[in-house]
Amino acid sequence: MLDNKWNASLYDQKHSFVFEHGKDLLSLLDPQPGERILDVGCGTGHLTQTIAESGARVTGMDNSPAMIESARKAYPALEFVQADVTDFSFTDPFDAIFSNATLHWVARAEKAVVCMAAALRSGGRFVVEFGGKGNAATIVSAAQRSLAELGLPNVDPGWYFPSVGEYASLLERHGLAVERAMLFDRPTPLEDGERGLRNWFDMFGGAFVRAVPDEMKPRFLETVEDHARRTQLRDGHWIVDYRRLRVVARKE
Template identity: 40%
Template sequence: MAEAGTPQAWDAKAYGTFGSFVPALGQAVLDLLAPVAGESILDLGCGDGVLTARIAETGADVLGHDADAGLLARAKERGLAVRQGDGQALDYDDAFDAVFSNAALHWMPDHPAVYAGVYRALKPGGRFACECGGFGNIAAIRTAIRAVAERHGQDPIDRQNYPSVVRATRELEAAGFRVDAIALNPRPTPLADGMAAWLNTFRHGFFDQQGGAAMIAETTELLAPQLQDPDGNWTADYVRLRFLAFKD
């Protein structure tokens, strides 16, 4: 787990519990990948390996790559091959038939560096199937965190990169890719465990500091009129960017 006060700090146990909806909602990008038995596939930002394992079940030879040691330890427990490293500095050459990524790219601010590394990592004809937070993702949540951080004289540590279709296309093409399909998909996402659990899990690096519990309470209070229904159920204002790009 990374230290508090950093853009991201993952607690593998909390992610496995309160973040389990993330891989559970990964079917569309898995379908876009359409893995085939015998293919070599890199899962970039594989986390605790739930979707990596789904890819492995198809008979593909999959390697999980992630920056976080705690999450990778969970992936290893599933019997998966993993490697720790920064997705913005991939060092593979002509190694994979496909690169897959779910819910990870927006945590890597330097997208041109990621795209260059993925392009290099692919064999000619290889494909990159990716879903990540896109432009407008969790806009209400980000605004509430900013407001509360400002009230407390804190940096909101809001470093995620949620690209538009135009920007992602431009950057993918600059890296050499042919973009086959790309779209932004608004995806209101029910939070069965509520907003406080979401904030604790996905903004752990910000809220895991002195006064964090009070700031979580203030943030949920600000968000309730927009994201909590009269029955008390929370929905996060997710927007996903999904694309399939080829190294021709």
């Protein structure tokens, strides 16, 4: 996975929209009592807990030690495992894999799909949502323009934002039959008013921020805000132009 430095406290306090939007995806998962379910990229564990409330036996998995530590403290009765989605295995297969807002952080997408497919039983469900083609394009463009204006090299944040066809083909190649796939816009207001976009870069835009010398960081963020303000600041709140890819598949 990409080397983002996760702040579990900032995630919960200022970016709760990540797991709040994930609740809608749970209706497609439809967890049943007694099922074994793997929550890939569980973060601080809130959706893992919601799955467990169905009576399913759920394991939360995340690559971030900070996220796993926070999840274990919040939900000590649940099982949480620190592991990389491109290199993991379990002894017993799962009835379903669920993942919300995680897989766009995985540049080695095919390795992740191989591991997830191997972790599912035959007939097992695969229910995921993450950033799709064009995700946050306005914010990314503003960041890249700002780097150029400051005389700094361009940055490729390394996110994986596939099209429907690209990801569906990848799943099919590895034995996951796609039943439903859609790409849709989800303009998302950020918390904390006019501070919201800076919080977003602190949480998710580390690749850009790390590329800027410390003495230039305030100017970089001001310039990003200047470029994005006309279309993305509404009634005192920043809006990120998220575009999500939602997929339901089944292991053949």
